[in-house]
Amino acid sequence: MADEYGNVSNAISGGVFFHEVIQGRDITVVLPPKVTPALSGLPAPSPTFTGRDAHIEELLHALSPCEEQQEVRQPSRIAVAGLAGVGKTELVVQVAARALHEPDWFSGGVLFIDLLGYDPERRLSPERALDGFLHALGISGEHIPDGLQNLQRLYRSVLAALAHEGRRILVVVDNASSADQVAPLLPTDGMTAVLITSRHTLDIDARLHDLNVLDTDASIVLLHQALLQTRGPTDTRVQDAPEAAAAIANLCAGLPLALRIATALLAIRRQRVSVRPSPRAQEPVPVPLRQ
Ligand SMILES: Nc1ncnc2c1ncn2[C@@H]1O[C@H](COP(=O)(O)OP(=O)(O)OP(=O)(O)O)[C@@H](O)[C@H]1O
Ligand SMILES: [Mg+2]
Structure with a gap:
């Protein structure tokens, strides 16, 4: 439930309980009334962005909610792959910024995270990434459970609830080095879209978008x-x-x-x-x- 200050709690009926919330048969997620500042945490797009017109067009087409209502459903998971420095992050940031300017495409905002997958010392675990996402979504620390499965379940429930409320979110996951690192962050509601970047071709059931060098x-x-x-x-x-x-x-x-x-x-x-x-x-x- 959300109190007058916008704090969120989850109402659960039936199911299995360990500690606070582990598994519920029906989980009702009551969302914060306002989009929190963290939901606009996309890095600034470069003002000197050049070329890539076809890539921008293709990715925007895939993210378009209108297209999802057509017969051919657009993919809601897109993985941009290419070598280091080829412009993967810049491209997805440009695409996300454009998509967010489109009225009614992502009225819930954007969740951005750099998984630092190629930095062995700072690489983020999926648990830490989910914890950050849940905070960004306005869930207070006392309602964020322990354990990957519980984090994943709450995160996906919140995203699905937002999408059903008409507050669809765009998730941007940068620098995923393995399928294990990114898979728990993938929404499953079929409406929330996710853009992923990686230097590898990840086996995550996403539409692959290869990025090459500029001419x-x-x-x-x-x-x-x-x-x-x-x-x-x-x-x-x-x-x-x-x-x-x-x-x-x-x-x-x-x-x-x-x-x-x-x-x-x-x-x-x-x-x-x-x-x-x-x-x-x-x-x-x-x-x-x-x-
Ligand atoms: N099309 C472009 N026009 C102008 N600048 C670009 C373009 N693409 C990338 N850049 C710039 O080039 C640099 C490298 O791009 P970026 O960080 O996106 O590469 P990357 O593929 O994500 O690399 P990594 O695998 O190391 O994360 C950045 O400074 C970025 O702003
Ligand atoms: Mg990058």
Whole structure:
């Protein structure tokens, strides 16, 4: 039940009880009246986001609630896979931000978590992730049970209840390194949508969305946009030296992370960039020239 302050409790009839709430036959989840601030915890999308139009379109199409009512049901679980630095997080953040701006798509808001799956020292367990999600959903600590199964059950019940109330939530799970790490966070109500990123192809019954490196044109646009963002409209180095920019784009192999690092180096130097052959390799390397 929710009291006048919006605190939430769960009414349970029948079932099995260990400690507080372990298993109930019928669980009634009374939701907090307002969306809590944690429900808007999506990282800021990059203002220099470039390309990926087809990916954005496809992912938005899959998230569209209208499409779910059509004959061909859209997947509510989508896993974006690709190598490190290819732009998986950026893509899902961009898609989520756009989806949240669509009226009535996700009026419940967004749940975002970085599972840190590729950081062996900080990797989050599903229990910790679920605990964080339940807090973000407005469930107070005293009502959050122990144990993976109980956490999972309450989390899924809350999401389902929100969806049935018309407050559908978008769950974004970043950096999942294994199916075991992410599977307990997957909603099962068929309405709550989830976007997952991973460097691996996970066996989690999700629609797989592969992400590859940018082509040369998009890479050059990224360089240009990122320089303009950092240095302002007077930095026209990419336009002034298109061949050098193309060489840098190719050296970065279309990897957004590498392109952002190259941009940061260019921004620091504030000098013109050209290319000359490397004495140690056959590949050309970028060389700063004095303005
Ligand atoms: N299309 C893009 N346009 C502009 N910048 C981008 C684009 N894609 C990614 N970036 C930027 O490139 C960097 C790396 O992207 P991101 O963090 O999304 O990679 P990732 O695939 O999630 O990597 P990891 O596997 O390490 O988590 C970030 O700074 C991001 O903002
Ligand atoms: Mg990432």
